[in-house]
Amino acid sequence: MDFKITSDFVSNFWNLWVMVLVFGSILFCVVLLWSQSKAPNNAGQTTGHVWDETLEEYSNPLPNWWRWMFYLTIIFAIVYLALYPGFGNNPGKYGWTMRGQYEAEKAVAEEQFNQAYGPQLKMDVAAVAADPKAKEAGQRLFLTYCAQCHGADAKGAKGFPNLTDSDWLWGGSPETIKETILKGREAAMPAKGLKPDLNADQIKDLANFVRSLSGLAADSLRVQRGKELFAQACAACHGPEGKGNVGVAPNLSDKVWLYGSSEDTIIETITKGRQNRMPAFGEFLGESKVHLLAAYVYGLGGGVKPEAKVEAPAPAAEEKK
């Protein structure tokens, strides 16, 4: 990301002002030192001032090496101003900037990271999940970037999925997990499903039916009515038996409730719909780190194992003939 930094100043005045001040101060110091080094001392005598009736100060000479150290500091100042910014707007021979230093340090850090975890990028996610060093790095990354929503133990919270179970809204295979982290996800349940004219009583019926799908306590009369409504309003996405569709709509017949299982909560879900968002971390973290994170999440245990490669059947004995 390249930022163009523009000055708020419209004229060159302040630049010149600073240059004049800097040059003037250094010149003043040089002149002062040089002129005063010829000044007489009154070794052994006092300066003549008396404070508080008895306090006086001697006027003894300073050692020569002090003077040479003063001159040394002046030379240092001049050299410094030639190399680094300070003399007005002059950027100095090294062209040092705060941003430049930051970019340089960032490049070094990225280099170190790539050296340590570069090889993992070439392995697939399932293999990386088995590497203990990568797992630790993944955990550290998780605690930094993911734990705020998903919890330090990855078991989620209201509105944020549990990553350790085997229920996956968008797919639990290693590649899908990685895609979720890289590109993010947008979830949208339309309010009242496909039947926007549902009234409060009907919604209550639906809520009871949905609870009954998971075996939770529900009013049997309402469950009956809700079943018919479900087929019209909800089954298109959630499936005729509410088993859901990965990537489309959650499974309503399991024990996993992202927003809560109480009747009131389900009523709210149906009435208002739900919008949820997993941010995309691809550009922010870079693929290496997302790869490690995907491996970590997959390694938490709930991921869907990749299909075992099916071996081609051994040729029938007859064909050898």
Added chain:
Amino acid sequence: MSSSQSKPEDKPQETAGGSLYAAHKKVYPRSVSGVFATWRWVAVWLTQLVFYGMCWLPWNGRQAVLFDLVERKFYIFGLVFWPQDVFFLAILLIICAYALFLVTAIGGRLWCGYACPQTVYTEVFMWIECLIEGDRNARMKLDQSEFSGSKMIRRSAKYLCWGVLSLWTGFTLVGYFTPIKTLLQQVPTLNFGPWEFFWIFFYGAFAYLMAGHLREQVCKYMCPYARFQGVMFDPDTLVITYDVERGEPRGARSKKTDYRAQGFGTCVDCGLCVAVCPTGIDIRNGLQYECIGCAACIDACDQVMDKMSYPRGLIRYTTEHAMEKHWGWREILGHIVRPRVVIYTSILLLIIIGFVWGLATKPSLRVDIIRDRASLAREVDDGLIENVYRLQIMNVSENPQKYVLAVDGLEGISLDGATSIDVAPATTQAMTIQVRAPAEAGKKGSNPIYLDVKSTTDEKISVHEKTTFIQP
């Protein structure tokens, strides 16, 4: 407490040209022996044995005294200090400060004259110089002589000895931060780490510069101690004083004559007190800021007094009051117990007791509980509410430990998941724990709960840490 006597004359810095800056006039202290010179050498041996020796001592398989900056642990024999213990360092510095105030109030610049590293190293370097180039007169002659083969040899030998000692000093100092035995192995190939390399030569160079060449310039111009000694002394402080009444008028005289009849005081104006002074002052002019309290002038004068069969003590440790009021030792000692000294001593004792008590009760287990901030609580099976925490368990001891966890503070509260953890010696381990409680327990919002972490090997090692449980 500046002297109200005659204005100082013969200041060594005075130059004929009279400019604001004056070239440094080298001081050639003459060697001296005597009671106080012996004490000074005792101080040199004690301090340097500790400095050069302590880093070689082993303890529990490691260096006994090691300030491991990289691992952020300071080891002092059996004590291990983590960054959280920086408080002890602050208290230690305060103790040193009060001890300094106390000692200075009683005996003047005892630190400067006997124990300060600048004084100690200058003494050692001057001893080397004396050994190679000879005593005061020989050195003055050598400096003034023409360049010659023997002069070059002496000079080089001296610089070489100084150089070796300086490097060993730098090496030893770095050996307190990186194990010195490791450093020793790297010496043949000079294969030190970059920073070790830098600091060994940096400290070595500064030791060489300060003790070899700058010497009294440090005391006179760099160290603030000289300037605020006026505040640290009072009229009952023992300072090195020339007894004007006894000594004046000064003058050379034969040993056999009666000096009083001739109108002399006991000072024979031999000038030895000036010749032995490492800062090049004349103590007969009174207390001066340059005087570092090394008591070389006392030793020198006492020797001369002995030769003249006069009583010792023309220059001695005494107080301003004692001089004014002609007190003897009993009154001087009696006045040591005065408000300033009593206050310093009490404060010092209190802080030392607090410090030792704090060290004795330093915990060997530390626990930090960091609760999840964004996802505060969640509902889990059986209608229980769960809160998630990250624990940092710090095993300060140098033995591996296994700790067990327990929670209490709410009706029905329990830990789900791992309840014990192994931690290696002197390391920090983090773990995530889940605490569950019934939804009805406590009140809505924040409830204080307690986590107990106990060592399975030692009952006494335990921490009762408070945290909160959020009920939504």
